[in-house]
Amino acid sequence: MKQKSYPFLIFLLCLFSQAFSQQKFTISGTIRDAATGETLIGATVKIQNATQSFGTSCNAYGFYSLTGNSGDYDLIVSYTGYQSFSKKITLNAALKLNIDLGTNKADLNEVVITSRNRKNENVRSPQMGLDKLDMKSLDNLPVLFGEKDVLKTIQLLPGVKSGGEGNTGFFVRGGASDQNLILLDEAVVYNSSHLLGFFSTFNGDAIKDVSLYKGGMPAQYGGRLSSVLDVKMQDGNNKEFAAEGGIGLIASRIKVEGPIVKDKGSFMISARRTYIDLLLKASSDSSLNSNTLNFYDINAKLNYKFDDKNTLFVSGYFGQDNIGIKDLFANDWGNTTATIRLNHVFNDKLFSNTSVIYNKYHYAVELLDADNNARVTSMIRDYNVKEDLQYYSNKHIIRFGAQAIHHRIAPSDITTNGNSSFNPLAVENRYGLELAGYVSDEWTLTDKFNILYGVRLSGFSLLGPGTFNTYDSDGAVASAATAGKGKFFKTYIYPEPRFSASYSLTDETSLKASYNRNTQNIHILTNANTGSPTDQYVMSSNNIKPELADQVALGYFRNSKDNSFQFSGEVYYKWLQNQIDYKDGAELIANANVESELLYGTGRAYGMELYAKKTKGRLTGWISYTLSKTERKIEGINEGNYYNAKQDRTHDLALVGIYNFNPRWTFSANYIYSTGNAVTYPAGKYNVGGLTTYYYTERNANRMPYTSRLDLSATLKGKETKKYQSSWSFGVYNALNRKNPYSIAFRDKKNDPTQTEAVQTSLFGIIPSVTYNFKF
Amino acid sequence: MQHYNFLLKYITYSCLSLGILISSASCEKVIDVKLNTSASKLVIEGMITDQLGVQTITVTESVPYTNSNVYPPVTGAQVVVTDDDNHTWTFTETKPGIYTYPSLKAETGHKYTMKVVAKNTTYTASSTMPSLVKLDTLSIKIITFGGDDIKTVEAHFRDPADQVNQYRWIMKVNGVQIKTVYADNDRLTNGNEVTETLFYDDDLNEKLKTGDVAEVEMQCIDKDVFTYWFTLSQQTDNGPGGGVTPGNPPSNISNNALGYFSVNTTNKKTLTVD
Structure with a gap:
């Protein structure tokens, strides 16, 4: 695939360079924070004079490249929260200019809640369905147990639905929770939850940038149907050593960063651990202090700039959860990722990044009682090689590249000791190869009209060695084929067109449209409604076809009052194919024939998202509202008719407000309201086997009660000295102590077994929290 | 309704673990729900x-x-x-x-x-009718958790290695049937001395205590009947905190009747909890 895409690209490049015969020169370089040396993703670079202006924003590595007609210009570099930089330049030859921006003291007391792009970038850019999260805003938002969390904050954005109270699982525009591509420094994080979903794997201290693509997926991303959550770690301070951390109710964290060689290289290491079980250990109750319940994780990153053209980044993540009950049960799970990247600037217009990536998710469950002992392990591991290139010309940014991922899934291995009820078992490993190549062009056609178009060619091959069965309608093995090691057993190739366009009605308003197709070849099988540590991963195969999604979206974008207010409205419609569900009584764990337990069908999702932000001033925040419908149609379920997907919710509303009372106190609040989840309630009842048994008619045709919650927080900054900064964060989760539905069960009344009742379980009432943060 | 198999044992335990985290905060209440009513079946x-x-x-x-x-x-x-x-x-x-x-x-x-x-x-x-597999003995397992001793009945039997077996258990305590469906097969336990732990939810049933008489009936059932009971046993609560979406278990009776027709062995043992 790599070979195929290059000739086409060279052709494209020639085409574009011939189109502009005027005398043009390029200015390029990197924009950094003057105090820490962190590259500033998305900083604005603009050159202008009386007659013309050209602008761009920095890429993910702080690199920019601008091409303009020869002449004198004012160069202006800006980034919210930083002093803008300006300089007179004469563009009569290629210019190389690295710029360090100083933070703006006056702005520091303001909370920035939106991405720090150039003015009206959100309006002008053809990209839609993109939300960026500013990491600084996370410090002030109220969250459960006071642990700031990227994944819980994105659930406050339009089009993103929570997987359940306190849960980091999320659904984007009607997609399933396994249809999100979650990347940490380009490595796939398969299970983004800690403690069964109450915390996410992303430690806010170590994160620099979070982008969520809900639609209009750029061609450089692929592999999942519904969204891309692209999380980038901080590089580390290359000027001086610094440390920060926090001490919370149930977890603490620490980050250390500093230069390896001043101005050339730096490191960052960040770690956190929960200590609920340490508190339990202090308990005198022997049954409590013998339990395990903890997680820890470590983010680490190194970078080194060899010269202006070459920079190396090495980053990694390791996280592990442990829960267990002494002599009974133990469960651990975790992700490991490692990314090595080399940035190379070929010339002032061509930027390249080469990545070599490793990631793995594993879990182990152990039953410890002698009669029933067993240890079940499972893992999915990827080796991933990627080349991404960006070519900047006057009116075009051309992105092209190729990627190869080798997957290995070890579905289940059971080992036992002595006289266990269980037998040892090893379910055959599965191997797969994903190959992809892409090219896209972001083209400024006119001042008003921008398009971003491209195509990604995705190939997936199921590799040997292995025995691959087909199944009859009863789920029995109908035929078996074997393939040797490295043999391509089954291959799927799909072109994925991507297109989006923006048309500016005025400087501050625009209309946008997009279409994209995505395919997915890694699927999660789970009986739980959202992710669980024991989710089973399967690849596309002779039985499982690649999942396909086509999405169209239209949007209206408007800024006002110098970008203080930003409004967007988007509507979308999504068609899903080859969606997976399960037969009655499906056994998913430790089942070599798990593919015989599956049912397939289609889905559709459509909705409207409204989003209004106030980004400047003492009061900032946003309102997001989503009106949506998500349905599935699976042969063998609900008599083959469309039914509400479990994540279908009609209304989702989130209000977020952050008020900067004075330089020391910041108050914030968020309020959420959402329609109840689609559930299946009984229509009747009968008796079999001596038990009340419920009769169901339509799947997911009922609604749980609505959810609403108000969270509050206050942050008090301590006296600031040059060496030491500190703050206290006080939070109240579910301040109104509303009993939100977590699950609903139907059962006979205990006192009067002739009657049945519906019982709602609620998880969290009002929960106060306090965290002390420090930095020196 | 909850049943014991490998995964559910895991879920039971992990919920117990998480219970520490959330027990102070979680709560249950009886609610009114709007339901569609259907014609009788x-x-x-x-x-x-x-x-x-x-x-x-x-x-x-x-x-x-x-x-x-x-x-x-x-x-x-x-x-x-x-x-x-x-x-x-x-x-x-x-x-x-x-x-x-x-x-x-x-x-x-x-x-x-x-x-x-x-x-x-x-x-x-x-x-x-499947071949008979006899229920050998019953015993009590004590799980100490959160300051409580949770007593659970275990059924012991020898699974035959040369056949595929499916089982169902019915438990009565002091003559009152426990409101839980128990079904399991020998997919992971073929040919072994098997210990089946008969967990149940004490929200619906009385906790097992000293002096209680537990009676366990073990049935060997055919595959279709197993799928019926196993599907019922997998159904838990509705909603994001629940599991498998509930539905009608696949009946072996024609013309959309509810229920089942089972030809099975039966074998009972009793035990006094000490």
């Missing part, structure tokens, strides 16, 4: 065992969810059981909706077919 529950004696097939109707748990009998049905050896047993209605045959036992390896004609519709179902 015919329910047939037929079981022929390997013990010579009275065999019973009941025919009732379902009721709307809001009614009390009293199910109208369907009277005047014709109920006939045949086997693959050309035997025919005609059941007679001894009480309203209850059709019995006074003395009959099913033989291992034979296939039995039930035919019920009720309300002008004919319903048929077949089931095959």
Whole structure:
């Protein structure tokens, strides 16, 4: 695939360079924070004079490249929260200019809640369905147990639905929770939850940038149907050593960063651990202090700039959860990722990044009682090689590249000791190869009209060695084929067109449209409604076809009052194919024939998202509202008719407000309201086997009660000295102590077994929290 | 309803662990729910065992969810059981909706077919008698958790290595049936001395305590009947905190009747909790 895409690209490049015969020169370089040396993703670079202006924003590595007609210009570099930089330049030859921006003291007391792009970038850019999260805003938002969390904050954005109270699982525009591509420094994080979903794997201290693509997926991303959550770690301070951390109710964290060689290289290491079980250990109750319940994780990153053209980044993540009950049960799970990247600037217009990536998710469950002992392990591991290139010309940014991922899934291995009820078992490993190549062009056609178009060619091959069965309608093995090691057993190739366009009605308003197709070849099988540590991963195969999604979206974008207010409205419609569900009584764990337990069908999702932000001033925040419908149609379920997907919710509303009372106190609040989840309630009842048994008619045709919650927080900054900064964060989760539905069960009344009742379980009432943060 | 198999044992334990985190905050309340009501459906529950004696097939109707748990009998049905050896047993209605045959036992390896004609519709179902696997002993397992001793009954049996087996258990404590469906197969335990832990939810049932008499019936069931019970056993609460979406278990009876027809072994043991 790599070979195929290059000739086409060279052709494209020639085409574009011939189109502009005027005398043009390029200015390029990197924009950094003057105090820490962190590259500033998305900083604005603009050159202008009386007659013309050209602008761009920095890429993910702080690199920019601008091409303009020869002449004198004012160069202006800006980034919210930083002093803008300006300089007179004469563009009569290629210019190389690295710029360090100083933070703006006056702005520091303001909370920035939106991405720090150039003015009206959100309006002008053809990209839609993109939300960026500013990491600084996370410090002030109220969250459960006071642990700031990227994944819980994105659930406050339009089009993103929570997987359940306190849960980091999320659904984007009607997609399933396994249809999100979650990347940490380009490595796939398969299970983004800690403690069964109450915390996410992303430690806010170590994160620099979070982008969520809900639609209009750029061609450089692929592999999942519904969204891309692209999380980038901080590089580390290359000027001086610094440390920060926090001490919370149930977890603490620490980050250390500093230069390896001043101005050339730096490191960052960040770690956190929960200590609920340490508190339990202090308990005198022997049954409590013998339990395990903890997680820890470590983010680490190194970078080194060899010269202006070459920079190396090495980053990694390791996280592990442990829960267990002494002599009974133990469960651990975790992700490991490692990314090595080399940035190379070929010339002032061509930027390249080469990545070599490793990631793995594993879990182990152990039953410890002698009669029933067993240890079940499972893992999915990827080796991933990627080349991404960006070519900047006057009116075009051309992105092209190729990627190869080798997957290995070890579905289940059971080992036992002595006289266990269980037998040892090893379910055959599965191997797969994903190959992809892409090219896209972001083209400024006119001042008003921008398009971003491209195509990604995705190939997936199921590799040997292995025995691959087909199944009859009863789920029995109908035929078996074997393939040797490295043999391509089954291959799927799909072109994925991507297109989006923006048309500016005025400087501050625009209309946008997009279409994209995505395919997915890694699927999660789970009986739980959202992710669980024991989710089973399967690849596309002779039985499982690649999942396909086509999405169209239209949007209206408007800024006002110098970008203080930003409004967007988007509507979308999504068609899903080859969606997976399960037969009655499906056994998913430790089942070599798990593919015989599956049912397939289609889905559709459509909705409207409204989003209004106030980004400047003492009061900032946003309102997001989503009106949506998500349905599935699976042969063998609900008599083959469309039914509400479990994540279908009609209304989702989130209000977020952050008020900067004075330089020391910041108050914030968020309020959420959402329609109840689609559930299946009984229509009747009968008796079999001596038990009340419920009769169901339509799947997911009922609604749980609505959810609403108000969270509050206050942050008090301590006296600031040059060496030491500190703050206290006080939070109240579910301040109104509303009993939100977590699950609903139907059962006979205990006192009067002739009657049945519906019982709602609620998880969290009002929960106060306090965290002390420090930095020196 | 919760049942024990490998995964659910895991879920039970992990919920116990998480319980520490959330127990102070989580709570239950009875709520009013809006439900659709359906027309009543015919329910047939037929079981022929390997013990010579009275065999019973009941025919009732379902009721709307809001009614009390009293199910109208369907009277005047014709109920006939045949086997693959050309035997025919005609059941007679001894009480309203209850059709019995006074003395009959099913033989291992034979296939039995039930035919019920009720309300002008004919319903048929077949089931095959599996080989007997005996329940050997019962014991009590004590799990100490959160300051409580949770006592649980364990059933012990030897699974035969040369066949595929499916089981169902019914437990009564002091004569009151525990409201949990227990079903498991030998997919992960073939040929072993198996210990089946019969967990149950003490929200619905009384906690097991010293002096209680537990009676466990073990049945060997065929594959279709297993799928029926296993599907029922997997169904837990609704909503994001729940698990498998509930639905009607796949019945082996034709014409959309609810219920099942099971030809199974039966084997009981009792134990006094000490």
